[in-house]
Amino acid sequence: MAQFLWPSERQRGCATASRPIWTRIWQPLSPGAVGWEENPDRTPLDLKALFGDKPVWLETGFGGGEHMVHQAATYPEIGIIGCEPYINGVAMLLGKIRDAGCENVAVHPGDVRDLFDVLPPRKHRQSFLLYPDPWPKKRHHRRRFVTPEYLEPFHKVLKPGAEFRVATDIPDYVRQTLEEVPRAGFEWLGECADDWRTPWDDWISTRYEQKALREGRTPHYLTFRRI
Numbered sequence: 114m115a116q117f118l119w120p121s122e123r124q125r126g127c128a129t130a131s132r133p134i135w136t137r138i139w140q141p142l143s144p145g146a147v148g149w150e151e152n153p154d155r156t157p158l159d160l161k162a163l164f165g166d167k168p169v170w171l172e173t174g175f176g177g178g179e180h181m182v183h184q185a186a187t188y189p190e191i192g193i194i195g196c197e198p199y200i201n202g203v204a205m206l207l208g209k210i211r212d213a214g215c216e217n218v219a220v221h222p223g224d225v226r227d228l229f230d231v232l233p234p235r236k237h238r239q240s241f242l243l244y245p246d247p248w249p250k251k252r253h254h255r256r257r258f259v260t261p262e263y264l265e266p267f268h269k270v271l272k273p274g275a276e277f278r279v280a281t282d283i284p285d286y287v288r289q290t291l292e293e294v295p296r297a298g299f300e301w302l303g304e305c306a307d308d309w310r311t312p313w314d315d316w317i318s319t320r321y322e323q324k325a326l327r328e329g330r331t332p333h334y335l336t337f338r339r340i
């Protein structure tokens with residue numbers, strides 16, 4: 114049986130044995146230089162070197178990574194970059210990638226805002242924001258993803274026409290999403306009042322959604338198109 118190699122191991126043909134353990138585990142999935150220390154000039158990532166001519170997707174805050182790996186395995190013809198600062202989540206993702214044998218995933222184990230700096234403009238064709246941190250207190254609402262601080266750079270990296278999917282179990286997050294996302298240059302694709310109840314055809318329930326369901330909260334699924 115052929116040995117499984119991460120995508121960048123294949124590209125670089127690199128020997129991994131001498132690298133520190135965490136670097137050895139995660140580095141082969143790196144999308145390139147994202148952090149300020151390694152990329153102070155904020156040079157854009159080379160997506161072509163990463164995924165060739167594949168359309169590139171983005172998942173913010175992938176948690177345990179089940180949805181991202183599901184998408185990568187369902188659509189081997191795309192490349193997907195995920196970011197997640199929660200290090201246990203990144204560790205869980207790595208096992209899932211190995212199990213699924215996906216070769217089209219890259220990971221930034223940190224804040225999406227650092228990634229926005231170095232993603233080339235107007236490239237991403239699809240993006241997912243699934244059960245983002247709710248920040249329930251009113252004074253913390255400005256920390257939510259659906260605020261100009263995140264949405265402006267996010268809009269820049271998406272290709273016109275790109276789809277943006279949001280899932281949340283928090284009604285006030287739905288309210289803010291429906292107010293702020295169109296203001297940032299997206300149109301909501303909901304066609305009828307009940308649209309938000311139906312998950313996407315290629316949906317797989319995430320860990321956080323399972324928790325929400327166990328605790329009696331209702332999922333909302335919102336789809337936008339980048340104008």
Ligand SMILES: C[S@@+](CC[C@H](N)C(=O)[O-])C[C@H]1O[C@@H](n2cnc3c(N)ncnc32)[C@H](O)[C@@H]1O
Nearest residue numbers: 174175176197199224225243244246319320321
């Ligand atoms: C409520 S969890 C949902 C995880 C997963 N999407 C799911 O549905 O199970 C929200 C995730 O967003 C991540 N997150 C929060 N702020 C982030 C940021 N600025 N950049 C990237 N991820 C972030 C958190 O670490 C957390 O894992």
